[in-house]
Amino acid sequence: MKKYVFTANIGKDEVTGKYKASFPYFPDCSVGGDTFLDTYFMAWTMLERYLYDLVKADMPIPEESYISDSPRQAAVPMEVDMLEIRRKYDKDLINKSIRIPRRLDDMAKAEKINFSQTLREALEEKLEIND
Numbered sequence: 001m002k003k004y005v006f007t008a009n010i011g012k013d014e015v016t017g018k019y020k021a022s023f024p025y026f027p028d029c030s031v032g033g034d035t036f037l038d039t040y041f042m043a044w045t046m047l048e049r050y051l052y053d054l055v056k057a058d059m060p061i062p063e064e065s066y067i068s069d070s071p072r073q074a075a076v077p078m079e080v081d082m083l084e085i086r087r088k089y090d091k092d093l094i095n096k097s098i099r100i101p102r103r104l105d106d107m108a109k110a111e112k113i114n115f116s117q118t119l120r121e122a123l124e125e126k127l128e129i130n131d
Contacts, residue, residue: 008043
């Protein structure tokens, strides 16, 4: 899975004193907060979820951007690791039917080996997914 870096433009409203973060390529992805730090973390979480939703809907993720809309805003790069996002949000478990030799089944049962856990570990090792 790919890692992405998008720029969040974070600025302070001079009237309300609140902060707002927006992403130039995601017009419906913005968030506001009381402090710069709160706004930064909320924006990062929103970006993670937004990209996850794009992936789940089989929609393309645009190229990374480093754009600032205004000199009054800080252009803050935010890295998103899609493998970490999938691990964080994609918790659905599915059933799989497998066929194995009876002798392996007998031996595994005798050792009280959890088939689901063993298959998960083997797949993660084969796919080189490190936790």
